[in-house]
Every structure is written in C-alpha cells, then in structure tokens.
Amino acid sequence: MRVNILKFMQKLRNIAIIAHVDHGKTTLVDKMIMAGNLLREASKTGELVLDNNDLERERGITILSKNVSVIYKDYKINIIDTPGHADFGGEVERVLNMCDGVLLLVDAFEGTMPQTRFVLQKALQIGLKPIVVVNKVDKPNCRPEEVYEMVFDLMFSLEATEEQLDFPVLYGSAKNNWMSKDWRNQTDNLIPLLDAIIEHIPAPEKLEGTPQMLITSLDYSPYTGRIAVGRVHRGTLKKGMNITIAHRDGTMEKTKIKEVHTFEGMARQEAESVSSGDICAVVGLERFEIGDTICDFEAPEALPTIAIDEPTMSMLFTIND
Numbered sequence: 080m081r082v083n084i085l086k087f088m089q090k091l092r093n094i095a096i097i098a099h100v101d102h103g104k105t106t107l108v109d110k111m112i113m114a115g116n117l118l119r120e121a122s123k124t125g126e127l128v129l130d131n132n133d134l135e136r137e138r139g140i141t142i143l144s145k146n147v148s149v150i151y152k153d154y155k156i157n158i159i160d161t162p163g164h165a166d167f168g169g170e171v172e173r174v175l176n177m178c179d180g181v182l183l184l185v186d187a188f189e190g191t192m193p194q195t196r197f198v199l200q201k202a203l204q205i206g207l208k209p210i211v212v213v214n215k216v217d218k219p220n221c222r223p224e225e226v227y228e229m230v231f232d233l234m235f236s237l238e239a240t241e242e243q244l245d246f247p248v249l250y251g252s253a254k255n256n257w258m259s260k261d262w263r264n265q266t267d268n269l270i271p272l273l274d275a276i277i278e279h280i281p282a283p284e285k286l287e288g289t290p291q292m293l294i295t296s297l298d299y300s301p302y303t304g305r306i307a308v309g310r311v312h313r314g315t316l317k318k319g320m321n322i323t324i325a326h327r328d329g330t331m332e333k334t335k336i337k338e339v340h341t342f343e344g345m346a347r348q349e350a351e352s353v354s355s356g357d358i359c360a361v362v363g364l365e366r367f368e369i370g371d372t373i374c375d376f377e378a379p380e381a382l383p384t385i386a387i388d389e390p391t392m393s394m395l396f397t398i399n400d
C-alpha cells in the first residue's frame with residue numbers, strides 16, 4: 080500500500096532564480112514552462128506539437144509571478160523569484176530558505192552585476208547548490224567565456240565552497256529557446272538546463288509527522304484576501320484542516336485552513352493536500368504574519384522564525400573639535 084502511494088508522489092525540486100534586471104529571467108522562465116508543457120503533450124500524443132500561434136500567444140502576456148512551476152518528466156520544479164536587491168528585512172533569506180538550489184542567470188555580454196551580489200552571497204552562505212546560466216549568447220558581441228570567469232571569480236570572492244565552485248554552467252539563448260553545455264554547440268531546446276536542475280539540485284527533504292509550515296511570503300486574492308505562502312516543512316496540510324498558528328510573538332491561535340493550493344505553471348491550483356517539501360499557498364486564514372508557523376492543532380510546534388528587522392541606521396553626533 081505504502082509503495083503505491085510513494086509511486087504516485089511527484090518528485091520535486093525547489094530552486095530560486097537570481098538575475099539582474101533585463102538579463103532574461105522572465106523570458107527563460109516562460110520558455111521553461113512552455114518546454115515542460117510541450118514535452119508533456121508530446122508524451123501523450125507521440126508528437127511534438129510546436130505551434131507558433133501558441134508561442135506567440137503566450138509570449139508577452141506571461142509575467143513572472145513570485146512562484147511558478149515547470150513540470151518536466153515526472154518532476155515538478157518550483158521556481159521562486161528572488162528580490163533583485165539587497166534588503167534588511169530578511170526577505171532574501173526567507174525566500175532562499177524555501178529552496179535547495181539556485182539558478183544564477185547572467186547576460187553573456189554584460190556579465191555579473193553588483194546588484195545580484197547580495198542575494199548570491201546569501202544563497203551561498205546557506206549552502207544552496209548553484210547552477211549558472213549564461214544567457215544571450217546569440218548577441219553579436221557576447222563574451223561567454225569571460226562571463227563564466229567573472230561568475231567563478233565572484234563566487235570565489237563570496238567564499239563559495241569547493242562544491243559550490245564546481246557549479247554546472249549552461250550557455251544559450253532564452254529568447255531563441257535553447258541551452259547547451261557548450262555555447263558554440265547550439266541546440267534546439269532547453270532540455271540540457273532542465274536535466275541539469277534534476278541532476279544537480281538535491282530533492283527537498285520529506286519529513287513525516289505533524290504539519291509545520293513557516294509563512295515566508297504573502298499572496299493576495301481579491302476574492303479570498305491574504306494568502307500565506309511557504310514550504311511545507313513537515314507533514315501534510317489539508318483542505319479544511321484545523322490548525323494552530325504559532326505567532327512570532329509566541330502566542331498560539333487555534334483556527335482552520337479553508338483551502339490549500341500549489342503552484343502549477345503560472346497559476347495557483349487548489350489541492351486536497353500539500354506535503355512536506357512542496358511550496359504551498361494557504362487560503363482562509365484571518366490573522367497571520369510572515370514568520371508565523373502553521374502547525375498542528377493539538378500539538379503545535381513553532382519553527383524558528385527568521386528575523387524581520389526594521390532597516391536601522393545609527394549616527395554619531397559629536398562636538399566639532
């Protein structure tokens with residue numbers, strides 16, 4: 080019985096994506112989702128139906144929301160956007176803590192930009208495995224090899240471990256829908272990147288027991304109000320379940336979940352339950368904040384919360400001597 084349940088469980092990968100603005104993040108994620116959909120269709124019908132109208136229709140209307148997923152083979156790859164800036168509120172850490180790996184996307188012409196340094200450093204510090212994508216190698220004056228060196232030097236200066244420095248690198252053109260291990264050897268798809276994610280990013284740990292989810296970000300729906308988003312740390316959250324919210328200030332509140340959703344492609348999708356390792360959106364909670372834990376109704380156990388400190392500044396005013 081147990082074996083059967085396991086067999087139908089989807090395999091997961093959770094990755095954060097770090098990119099400087101305009102380096103092609105939206106384009107790449109769009110194309111990854113499309114690639115997953117096309118491959119799935121192909122496996123159903125036996126042929127690859129690459130319809131240009133579909134491509135045109137999707138192009139330009141898809142905006143990268145905070146969380147999306149790509150279905151590839153029997154994997155679901157959750158892709159989590161990172162803030163493109165340094166912050167002092169713990170937002171970067173919270174987002175990165177949902178992931179087991181990170182995709183660093185760099186323009187093959189511009190190279191690494193100082194603005195991504197902070198987020199990359201945090202990712203390396205918490206031990207995430209990086210994959211590097213050198214994008215836009217179709218550009219005439221691009222310099223992919225130099226850019227690879229730049230990325231390596233940057234990671235080295237950020238004290239990446241030896242294992243992190245051994246990062247896989249993919250070169251390609253998100254715009255032209257291809258990725259390859261060798262930039263001179265153009266392919267006609269994104270499979271090398273999707274395979275690299277499956278191969279190099281570890282699967283999330285699946286913990287059994289009473290449910291626990293740290294609320295790491297918020298979503299909003301005009302119909303249902305505020306939505307709590309996080310990675311289910313342990314156990315399973317179910318639709319209609321009684322739970323306790325362990326607030327950051329230590330108080331406990333017994334309440335009930337209305338719905339649980341997962342991120343499927345560009346959209347949220349309602350589910351019966353969401354289990355340890357997957358990214359979950361919880362609908363129908365009244366009072367909660369980032370840093371609270373959703374936990375068991377009877378035996379609540381809070382997760383360590385992540386500091387949310389106000390930006391601070393100190394100045395010293397002294398006599399001018």
Ligand code: GDP
Nearest residue numbers: 100101102103104105106214215252253254255
């Ligand atoms: P984001 O700000 O990182 O999300 O970047 P976008 O995906 O919006 O891309 C920024 C611009 O770069 C757009 O005009 C894209 O069409 C273009 N772009 C994205 N990928 C490539 C690529 O592989 N090659 C070229 N030449 N342009 C690209």
